[in-house]
Structure formats: C-alpha cells, structure tokens
Amino acid sequence: xxxxxxxxxxxxxxxxxxxxxxxxVLKNISMPIYENRMTALIGPSGCGKTTLLRxxxxxxxLYATTNYQGQIILHPNMQNILxxxxxxxxxRMRIGMVFQKPNPxxxxxxxxVAYGLRVRGVKxxxxxxxxxxxxxxxxxxxxxxxxxxxxxxxDMSGGQQQRLCIARALATEPEILLLDEPTSAxxxxxxxxxxxxxxxxxxxxxxxxxxHNLHQAARTADYTAYMYLGELIEFGLTDKIFTTPSDTRTxxxxxxxxx
Amino acid sequence: xxxxxDPILKNIRRRKVVDFxxxxxxxxxxxxxxxxxxxxVVDLAVTGVPRISAEFFMNFPSRFPEKAGxxxxxxxxxxxxxxxACCAIPLGVAAGLYLEEYAPKNWITQLIxxxxxxxxxxxxxxxxxxxxxxxxxxxxxxxxxxxxxxxLGLLVLPIxxxxxxxxxxxxxxxxxxxxxxxxxSKWQTIRYHILPYSSGGILTGVIISxxxxxxxxAPLITIxxxxxxxxxxxSPVQSVFPFVSLQWLKDPFTVLPIQMFNWLSRPQAxxxxxxxxxxxxxxxxxxxxxxxxxxxxxxxxxxxxx
Amino acid sequence: xxxxxxxxxxxFTAANHPxxxxxxxxxxxxxxxxxxxxxxxxxxxxxxxxxxVTESLPFFAHVSLFEFLxxxxxxxxxxxxKYGIAPLICGTFLATLIALLVAIPxxxxxxxxxxxYVSPGLRELLKPILELLAAIPTVVYGYxxxxxxxxxxxxxxxxxxxxxxxxxxxxxxxxxxxxxxxLSEDAMRSxxxxxxxxxxxxxxxxxxxxxxxxxxSAFSGMTSAYILGISRALGETMVVAIAAGMQPNLTLNPTxxxxxxxxxxxxxxxxxxxxxxxxxQSIYVAGLTLLIITLSxxxxxxxxxxxxxxxx
Numbered sequence: 001x002x003x004x005x006x007x008x009x010x011x012x013x014x015x016x017x018x019x020x021x022x023x024x025v026l027k028n029i030s031m032p033i034y035e036n037r038m039t040a041l042i043g044p045s046g047c048g049k050t051t052l053l054r055x056x057x058x059x060x061x062l063y064a065t066t067n068y069q070g071q072i073i074l075h076p077n078m079q080n081i082l083x084x085x086x087x088x089x090x091x092r093m094r095i096g097m098v099f100q101k102p103n104p105x106x107x108x109x110x111x112x113v114a115y116g117l118r119v120r121g122v123k124x125x126x127x128x129x130x131x132x133x134x135x136x137x138x139x140x141x142x143x144x145x146x147x148x149x150x151x152x153x154x155d156m157s158g159g160q161q162q163r164l165c166i167a168r169a170l171a172t173e174p175e176i177l178l179l180d181e182p183t184s185a186x187x188x189x190x191x192x193x194x195x196x197x198x199x200x201x202x203x204x205x206x207x208x209x210x211x212h213n214l215h216q217a218a219r220t221a222d223y224t225a226y227m228y229l230g231e232l233i234e235f236g237l238t239d240k241i242f243t244t245p246s247d248t249r250t251x252x253x254x255x256x257x258x259x
Numbered sequence: 260x261x262x263x264x265d266p267i268l269k270n271i272r273r274r275k276v277v278d279f280x281x282x283x284x285x286x287x288x289x290x291x292x293x294x295x296x297x298x299x300v301v302d303l304a305v306t307g308v309p310r311i312s313a314e315f316f317m318n319f320p321s322r323f324p325e326k327a328g329x330x331x332x333x334x335x336x337x338x339x340x341x342x343x344a345c346c347a348i349p350l351g352v353a354a355g356l357y358l359e360e361y362a363p364k365n366w367i368t369q370l371i372x373x374x375x376x377x378x379x380x381x382x383x384x385x386x387x388x389x390x391x392x393x394x395x396x397x398x399x400x401x402x403x404x405x406x407x408x409x410x411l412g413l414l415v416l417p418i419x420x421x422x423x424x425x426x427x428x429x430x431x432x433x434x435x436x437x438x439x440x441x442x443x444s445k446w447q448t449i450r451y452h453i454l455p456y457s458s459g460g461i462l463t464g465v466i467i468s469x470x471x472x473x474x475x476x477a478p479l480i481t482i483x484x485x486x487x488x489x490x491x492x493x494s495p496v497q498s499v500f501p502f503v504s505l506q507w508l509k510d511p512f513t514v515l516p517i518q519m520f521n522w523l524s525r526p527q528a529x530x531x532x533x534x535x536x537x538x539x540x541x542x543x544x545x546x547x548x549x550x551x552x553x554x555x556x557x558x559x560x561x562x563x564x565x
Numbered sequence: 566x567x568x569x570x571x572x573x574x575x576x577f578t579a580a581n582h583p584x585x586x587x588x589x590x591x592x593x594x595x596x597x598x599x600x601x602x603x604x605x606x607x608x609x610x611x612x613x614x615x616x617x618v619t620e621s622l623p624f625f626a627h628v629s630l631f632e633f634l635x636x637x638x639x640x641x642x643x644x645x646x647k648y649g650i651a652p653l654i655c656g657t658f659l660a661t662l663i664a665l666l667v668a669i670p671x672x673x674x675x676x677x678x679x680x681x682y683v684s685p686g687l688r689e690l691l692k693p694i695l696e697l698l699a700a701i702p703t704v705v706y707g708y709x710x711x712x713x714x715x716x717x718x719x720x721x722x723x724x725x726x727x728x729x730x731x732x733x734x735x736x737x738x739x740x741x742x743x744x745x746x747x748l749s750e751d752a753m754r755s756x757x758x759x760x761x762x763x764x765x766x767x768x769x770x771x772x773x774x775x776x777x778x779x780x781x782s783a784f785s786g787m788t789s790a791y792i793l794g795i796s797r798a799l800g801e802t803m804v805v806a807i808a809a810g811m812q813p814n815l816t817l818n819p820t821x822x823x824x825x826x827x828x829x830x831x832x833x834x835x836x837x838x839x840x841x842x843x844x845x846q847s848i849y850v851a852g853l854t855l856l857i858i859t860l861s862x863x864x865x866x867x868x869x870x871x872x873x874x875x876x877x
Contacts, residue, residue, distance in 0.1 A: 057766055059762065062761075064684070087271050087275075089275075089770060090267055090268070090768075092765060093271075093768035096766070097766040099759060099762065099766075103757075103763045105760060105764070105778055105781075106760075106781060106782050115764070115767055115769075115777070118777070119764075119767055119768060119769040119777070120270060120768065121270060121274070165763070169766075169767075274770040274773065275770065278773075281772045281775075282682050284678075285674050285678025285679075285682055288670075288674040288678065289675050289678060289679070289691065289695070291671065292675065292695055292742050293695070295698075296697060296698055298713065299706075299713070302709065303705065306712075349602070350602050350605060353598065353602035353603070354603035354606060356599055357599035357600050357602060357603040361599060370607065371604060371606060371607055374607045375606050377610065377860075378609060378610055380792075380793065380796040380863055381610075381613065381800075381859065382799065382800025382802075382827065382856070383802070384802050384827050384855070385613055385617065385800075385855065387834075388613075388616065388617060388830070388848065389612050389616050389617070392616035392619075392620055392849070393612055413609050416606060420603075445592060445596075446591070446595045470700055473702070474703065474705070475702075476702070476704045476802070480831050480834050480835060481834045481848075482834075516702055516703075516704040516803075519705075519708070520707070520803065520806075520807065523708055523711065524807065534708060538705045541702050541705060542705055545702060546697070546700075549696075549697060549700050
C-alpha cells in the first residue's frame with residue numbers, strides 16, 4: 001500500500017492488560033488503529049488476538065471475572081472506551097462487530113439488518129428502509145436479497161449469511177468495524193467474495209480484523225500486528241511485516257516455521 | 260463534543276431504565292412465588308402444628324374433631340405407596356431400559372415414545388375413571404389398596420420412565436464398549452454397568468414420583484376410596500400358618516389427602532384445624548422426599564465424572 | 566494347570582454349548598420382558614380411551630348429542646335431570662383462563678429473569694425452591710385457596726361468597742408457575758450464546774436481547790411449557806372441588822361458585838352411584854370431554870411447535 005503520508009489515527013491502544021480471573025491474557029499492548037485502513041491481527045491460536053478484538057467493543061463485560069487495565073482511546077474525541085465510566089452499550093453502539101460463525105437472528109433478512117436501528121429506538125419507517133437497502137448494497141447482498149427481504153435469514157447460504165451479518169453491522173454506521181475471523185467458517189468461493197467486499201469497504205471505514213489466514217492478511221490488510229502469547233511482537237505496514245520483519249519470531253511465524 | 264454524545268447517552272439511559280424495570284419485575288415475580296410458598300406453609304403451620312400430637316397419629320377419625328386422628332390415613336398412605344412403588348418401579352425402569360438400550364428405530368418405538376409423552380399430559384382424574392371401570396368393576400379388585408396402588412403406579416409411570424431414560428442416556432458409550440469388549444452380553448452389560456451407574460438418577464425419579472403419588476387425591480376419590488375409615492388393613496403378619504398374609508391388598512382404605520379433603524369439606528372450623536394438621540404432615544412428607552431427591556441428584560452429579 | 570483351564574474355557578464358549586444356548590435364550594427372554602414393559606404404557610392409554618368411550622356410549626343412548634351440547638344446565642343427579650355439558654366446560658375454561666393469566670406472565674418473566682439476569686449459582690439455588698411449588702399436594706392448595714386466598718379476596722370483593730372460581734383459578738395459576746417457568750427457562754438457556762453476543766454487539770440492552778432475540782428463538786420450547794401448564798390447569802381437580810363450590814353454573818363471573826368437569830367427577834364419586842346408572846355414565850362422558858379438550862390443546866401445541874421449528 002502506498003501510504004506515503006501516514007493516515008490519521010482512529011483509535012489508540014495504550015498499555016492494555018487484560019485478565020480472565022487471575023490469568024493475564026493480554027500483556028501491555030500498545031498500537032494505533034489508522035482511519036479508513038484495515039488492520040489485521042495475526043498470530044498462533046491462543047495468542048490473544050480475538051481477546052484483543054473483543055476489548056474494542058467491551059464484549060468481555062458480558063462475563064464476570066474479566067478485568068481491563070490500560071486504555072483504548074477513540075479519536076477524535078479522545079475517549080477511553082475501556083473506562084468504567086463509559087457504558088459498554090455506548091461503545092457497542094459506536095463499534096460494530098462480525099463474528100467467526102455467521103450468526104443471523106432467527107428473523108427475516110430485513111429485520112436482521114434493521115435490528116441495530118430498532119434497538120436504538122428508530123421508528124421512522126422510510127429511514128429504516130433506506131438504511132437497510134443501503135447496507136445490503138454496501139455488503140454486496142442487494143441483488144441476491146432484494147426479492148426475498150422478508151424470507152427467513154437462516155434460509156440463506158453460509159456466505160450470504162456472513163454478508164448479511166456485515167450488512168447488519170454497517171446499518172448503524174459504526175466508527176470501527178471489528179471482524180473476528182469472518183471467513184473461517186466459509187468455503188473458498190464465499191471467502192473470496194467477503195475478501196473483495198472488505199477491500200471495498202475499507203475505503204470508507206476503519207476495519208480491525210482477526211485472521212488465522214496469513215494470505216488473507218497479506219492480501220487485504222494495510223497494517224498487520226503479530227501477536228504471540230498475549231504480547232504484541234510487531235506492528236507495521238503489512239508489506240514490511242511480510243517481507244522484512246524485524247523480529248525473528250514474526251519471521252518464523254510468517255514463513256511457516258511454527259504456529 | 261459532549262453535545263454530540265448527549266443523545267446517545269439519553270438513549271442509553273432510557274433503555275437502561277426499561278432494563279432495570281424488567282429485572283425488577285423478574286425479581287418481584289420470583290419473590291411473589293416464593294412469598295406465596297411461604298404464606299402457604301406458615302398459614303398451614305400456624306393453624307395445624309398445635310393440633311399435632313401423638314394421639315393425632317394414633318386415633319381414628321371421629322365425629323368429635325378434638326378426638327379425631329389420622330391413624331387409618333397414614334397407614335393407608337403407607338400401604339398404597341408400597342403398592343405403587345412395587346407396580347411402578349419395575350415396570351418404569353424396565354420400559355426405560357428397553358427404550359434406551361434395546362429399542363430399534365421403528366414405528367413401534369416411536370408410538371411408545373409419543374404415547375409416554377401424551378400419558379404425562381393426561382389429567383390424573385381420567386386414570387381414576389379408567390381404574391374405576393377396569394380394576395374395580397371389570398377385574399373386580401374392589402375399592403382396595405391394590406386398586407389404588409395400581410392406579411397411582413400407572414399415573415407416575417411416565418415420570419419413572421423418563422428419568423430412567425435420562426440417566427441411562429448420560430452414561431457414555433465407552434462404558435458399554437468396554438463391557439462388550441470383554442465378552443459381556445447385553446443383559447450383563449446392563450446388569451453390571453448400566454443399572455449401577457444410573458441408579459442415582461433412577462432413584463431420584465422414583466422418589467419424585469412417590470412424592471407426586473402421595474399427594475394425589477382425585478383419582479383415588481374417583482375409584483371410590485372411603486372418606487371415613489375407622490379400621491386398619493389386615494396385618495401382613497399372622498399368628499397362624501402361613502404367617503404372612505396379603506389380605507391387606509384387598510382391604511378398603513383411606514389416605515392422608517382424602518382425610519384432609521374430608522375434614523376440609525365440613526363446615527366446622529375445628530375440622531379445618533384437623534385438615535391443617537394433616538396438611539402439615541403431608542407437606543412435610545413431600546418436602547422430605549423432594550429434599551432427599553435433590554440431595555441424591557446433587558451427590559451423584561458430583562460423584563460421576565466420566 | 567494353565568493349559569487345562571484354557572481348554573475348559575474354550576469348550577464353554579463353543580457356539581452350540583448348552584450354556585451358551587441357554588444364555589442366548591435368556592437374553593432373548595429379557596429383551597421380550599423389557600419390551601412388554603415399554604409396550605404396557607400404550608396399553609394404559611388404550612385402557613383409558615377404551616373405558617371412557619365404552620362407558621360413555623350408553624349415555625348417548627339416553628341423551629342426544631344435540632341436548633348434550635346445547636342444553637344450558639347440567640343436573641344429571643336431579644329428579645328432572647338435564648344433560649348440558651356447557652356449564653362444566655364453562656367452569657373449566659374460566660378456571661383455566663384465570664390460572665393462565667397468573668401463570669403465564671409470572672412464569673415467563675421468572676424464567677427470563679432466572680435465565681438471563683441471575684448468576685448460575687443463585688439460579689441453582691432458586692430453581693429447586695421454585696419447583697417445590699409444583700410438588701405441594703393439590704389438596705393443600707385447596708386448603709390455601711379456601712381458607713387463605715378467598716378471605717383475602719373478600720377484602721377486595723366484599724360481596725363474594727366463600728366458594729368462588731376466582732380464588733381457585735389464582736391458586737391453580739400459582740401452582741403451575743414452575744411448570745411454565747422451568748421449561749421456558751430451559752428453552753431460553755438453550756438459545757445459542759452467539760445469538761446473544763450478536764445482539765449485545767449491536768448495542769442492544771439486556772432487555773432488548775431477551776425480548777427481541779432470546780424469546781423469539783426459544784418460542785417453540787416455551788409453547789411446550791405453556792401447553793403443559795394448560796393441561797395441568799384443565800385437569801386440576803382438588804383445588805376447584807374444595808374452593809369453587811361444586812355447583813355447575815353457566816357464568817363468566819369469576820366471583821361466583823362454579824364447577825369444572827373434574828369437580829363434577831369428584832362430586833359424583835363421593836356419593837354412592839350404582840354401576841351402570843346414568844349418573845355413573847355421566848362421569849365417563851365428562852371425563853371423555855375433558856380428555857378431548859386436553860388432547861386438542863396438545864395437538865395445537867404440537868402444530869405451533871412444528872411451525873416454529875421449521876423456521877429455526
């Protein structure tokens with residue numbers, strides 16, 4: 001990626017530590033998330049990449065005995081979204097997420113996409129319809145879904161369901177979109193579809209994606225962070241990480257010597 | 260900046276209020292149920308406990324409320340429970356074992372399974388009507404302890420079948436394979452492995468079903484159980500040869516809930532006191548049985564680690 | 566020594582050895598015995614349906630089906646007997662309706678609370694206590710309805726008599742709360758957690774997640790819970806027999822005394838009716854009616870479940 005001028009920062013992770021009960025899962029992580037760029041989190045399983053992703057929308061708050069230390073500062077209004085004074089609901093209203101396995105609600109396609117708006121108490125029908133259409137278009141699902149908006153979401157194929165989940169997240173215009181291994185449960189063709197879509201989306205939206213697929217990271221991400229055993233080993237432009245990593249552990253991983 | 264955040268915060272606050280109100284409603288619903296339970300027990304205890312004495316257990320019912328007791332009722336309940344257990348346990352456990360370990364996947368099995376589900380939903384009073392027509396009149400067993408035991412035994416059969424199946428299903432296949440691998444037959448596997456390992460769950464089911472049966476009133480009234488019984492069933496131990504008698508099975512009887520119902524349907528408040536005292540006895544038996552069942556379930560869950 | 570014992574063992578395991586044959590026979594016999602036990606449950610159903618039908622048929626030789634369905638009074642034991650089932654059905658439905666108005670909101674809200682708001686430890690403690698409500702003998706509930714709830718209700722409705730369907734219905738409702746809440750809670754908890762996470766990730770509150778995602782996903786299981794509750798309420802006998810007065814009464818006023826189908830059967834059974842008389846037959850007709858109503862609700866329940874399961 002020819003990022004001659006460094007893009008502006010959208011979020012800044014500062015000295016983040018995270019604990020499941022007494023067990024420390026993330027160790028002193030600091031890294032920037034650049035605006036309208038895609039950042040990939042890579043590393044062997046159990047390295048804490050999904051845990052880090054789920055800090056961004058305070059998903060861990062749903063479960064007892066989890067504990068954050070440190071900050072994630074959201075720009076430009078410089079809020080620490082990990083602060084106990086900020087309601088996790090507010091964070092989740094601003095930051096969208098797509099999960100590993102497609103998880104549409106057992107509702108119609110339309111209602112799935114409208115869910116975020118309905119939950120926010122939006123009543124205006126024309127506005128909701130407009131948003132649903134736009135989000136489905138953005139997610140590249142419009143041509144397939146336009147004739148069956150009111151049929152059940154679970155009748156769709158896995159790849160379509162995952163694009164629906166992306167549309168659902170886009171409908172509320174999130175400031176950052178979190179993707180947690182969004183293609184790991186999909187076949188190669190659907191995966192290619194989603195990757196294309198992500199490449200398109202990152203022009204207008206900041207994306208943070210966890211992936212176990214190094215080729216996917218190399219193909220789609222502008223920046224890549226390599227994590228190992230809860231630590232951030234290396235962060236930088238994807239090209240640099242994959243061609244001239246500065247840490248031998250990164251090099252071992254991306255050349256397939258372990259993990 | 261704060262202006263931009265304000266509508267979001269307001270939106271969140273509004274939804275949090277609804278959330279809080281709902282959790283309050285949940286708490287209140289739960290409390291309502293628990294407080295009702297408490298009120299029921301306390302109301303019964305305040306009226307009934309002072310009436311409970313040794314004589315209350317040793318006296319027959321009487322026209323005079325202060326002389327009346329529950330001797331025939333608790334002996335009757337005991338006899339009926341014994342008969343119920345003898346009828347329901349072998350039948351229920353055997354049926355449960357068949358459905359879990361033997362049953363082929365065919366329409367007969369499906370029919371039996373569907374039937375058991377439906378049987379559990381049939382009103383208990385229709386079991387009484389069935390028993391009246393078949394046991395009392397067709398088989399001429401009379402309005403006896405045997406009839407009552409059979410009726411309640413069939414009534415609780417689905418409970419025992421279902422709990423037997425659940426606890427048998429919980430045993431991993433590894434155990435069965437290990438037994439077959441050393442050359443055991445199907446029945447040997449069941450006899451030496453499946454039954455012992457599932458006994459805790461089965462026992463829980465048996466106790467729960469007995470606690471259900473002990474409070475059952477309607478089917479027994481339907482078969483024509485007497486409401487005023489001032490005698491005991493024939494003793495099972497006799498002084499003459501063969502020294503053991505099953506005559507008690509054919510004797511008329513009453514049980515605790517019917518005795519309570521009888522006193523409750525009289526207008527005098529003194530009899531209501533007797534009803535409350537009987538209710539306390541009945542309640543205690545139910546609570547003890549359920550407590551034991553919960554304890555056994557808890558113990559077995561802790562002990563069993565596959 | 567070792568050699569001779571292994572020889573004996575191989576003899577014993579020969580396929581046609583009498584011991585082996587006996588064992589095979591025994592296995593077959595046991596399987597047959599267990600099958601008969603399982604099949605006997607079908608026999609019970611057949612016996613119930615059979616006896617209800619055969620004892621009811623002679624009744625309809627006396628009373629036309631038309632009269633049975635349209636007559637507004639049910640007085641089979643009177644000199645001038647009338648055989649209209651309507652008052653009994655009315656009483657049964659009224660009691661059931663009141664019970665459901667209590668049990669469904671209470672049970673559903675309790676289930677949602679236990680499933681979604683309470684910590685697992687507290688839930689394990691509260692559930693058995695709540696289930697005790699279903700374990701209490703119904704005759705004790707009858708006592709509670711007659712001597713506790715009715716006097717309490719008379720504070721609100723001073724004109725209400727000592728026997729009324731309202732108090733019986735409310736108490737039946739409380740009694741079936743655990744049936745509704747336990748199965749509903751199981752259904753809600755079996756909703757996959759990734760659906761909950763998806764909802765929370767969209768910024769939904771807990772309440773919104775429960776009502777917009779968990780409950781719609783658990784609906785088929787909750788239908789079973791409601792149907793079980795309805796079955797229990799329809800068939801409940803002692804509470805109504807004790808607290809509602811056992812008088813067939815075609816009324817929709819819950820403060821009036823009334824009889825349900827079950828209460829009528831109890832009332833007749835308490836007397837001494839000769840086998841084969843029309844009074845005797847009338848309880849079978851009543852029982853058959855109750856069975857048909859209960860089964861209809863179960864069939865409706867199955868249909869709803871099927872419809873919803875197809876969609877999930």
